[in-house]
Amino acid sequence: MILRSTRRKITNIVMFTITGLCTFVAVSVLFFILGYLLWQGGQALNWNFFTKLPAPVGETGGGFANAIVGSAKLLMLAALIGIPIGFLGGVYLAEFGGQTTTFIVRYTTDLLNGVPSIIIGIFAYALIVVPMGHFSTLAGGIALGVLMIPITVRNTEEFLRSVPNTLREGALALGATKWRAVATVVVPAALPGITTGILLAVARVAGETAPLLFTAFGNRFWSPGWNQPTASLPDTIFKYAIAPYEDWNQQAWAAGLVLLSLVLATNIAARLILRRQTRTSRG
């Protein structure tokens, strides 16, 4: 009897250690990524990186100024497409939709969310690149925008649903029509959550590479306007990482460090804000 209970206690401790090790492995991946990028990318990062164009093959130096601007333009376009459709679609799901339509729209959104990003790239290629006849910022931005839609919809819907029903009823009882109640009471109450959700969605598509490969394509020079192929940070990292030149690889590390810092900083800020809000609204 004593033996059996010791065996059970030992099993408990052993499994505690094993699952703890699993967690340790998972968590240490993030620190490994961060540490390695800081070490490798920190060496290659300098002021030129932010201000210069890529150097021609064979020359050292140069920077990724065009990729940074290109990424910013792509994200702006993506936000212009993703936010209105995502936000209003989410409002429809949470506030206006009937049972059947809500089910269909939500199911489709989940479906779209599960589509691999490279297939969204094919979509933008067939829809924009083929009719236009060439790669462009526009096509890349639309691909990223489509990727943003399902994330924003689900976020918006979730935060609107977490607004207490008493607020809605209060507004309606004071004589507000439904849309006024939604526009002046419900949406403002959920707005901080919705905005941070949108921020997270932007951070998510900022790192997407696959849908840009054959829509924005990449460019070694500036890309004025919206109709020409453009460089972007993730795409440049990909091309410089698989290149056989050592100084290109170094620059890929630097670009990786910049991209990861931006994405992680946005994520940490957004999640901390979200956490504080849910805590205050509960307490």
Place this chain on the structure above:
Amino acid sequence: MQPTTTATDGPGARRRARTFTGQLQNGDRIAHFTTFIFAAAIIVITVVLFYELYASSSLTREKFGWRFLTGATWDPVALEFGALPFIYGTLVTSILALIIGVPLGVGAAIFLAELAPVRMSAVLAFIIELLAAVPSVIYGLLAIFTLVPFLRDYIAPVLEGTLCFLPLFQGASYGFSLLAGGCILAIMILPFIISISREVLLAVPREQREASLALGATRWETAWHVAVPYARPGIIGSIFLALARALGETMAVTMVIGNAPRINLSLFAPGYSIAAAIANEFSEATSNMHVSALIELGFVLFCITILVNAVARLLILMTTRKGSAA
């Protein structure tokens, strides 16, 4: 809905109010309609996406038919397209990712939800969430320079030495291989398995655990015999979601899998996945036939991921229903 503020005014005011509320009612209709348009846009986009994939791959669909899925040669120059090497590579890397990732992920989820102190668990879960936000091209970048040499120099010789009787672990190892693709995918799906499984486990009612502990079970026994069985469909759902991710993951796999369209039993051999093939060849495809073949590959991938996603959602739905019923 009667406006209360105008009830004591004259009939003229009441009429004005009626038209005013009438306008507001219209506003309701306008708001409903506007949001509906945007919600419908999502459906339109998805339908167009499906149609484009289907229509743009008509060339190869008509020429090869079902042979496209079973053919093993991929030769863009001879216009001979068979998708089997890519399907094989996609499946092998994804299954490998699950074999490595599921025990680690579920173990970590059990630790975070059941065994770890609450505050520590919150911090660690936060870090895991951040891990899910790391772009895949960054995983690929790190994998090229750390994982690939590590597998080639340390893991492959060990596996070859101990498990050489299996055809899986034979042949020369160059690092860029199916094994590397599977390993990087395992690392990438970990945060998804952990955070969803943890949430499902946390949704298990407290009374279940307390009853088990009160009967004298240890913490581990409670976790393994009470909480995990209760949350099982949800955990399996999280695994299917992770599988869907792994099947469609592009950049990191493209960077380490070796990109050779051959079917090779050895995990040390380079392979090719569907997504990687599209990523590498699409912008270089010159013939219409080649583009059509790549889009059909995309169509195949689309159908597989939708199927896997649907199963995952169904399983997660089943758990949450059970939870609300209990």
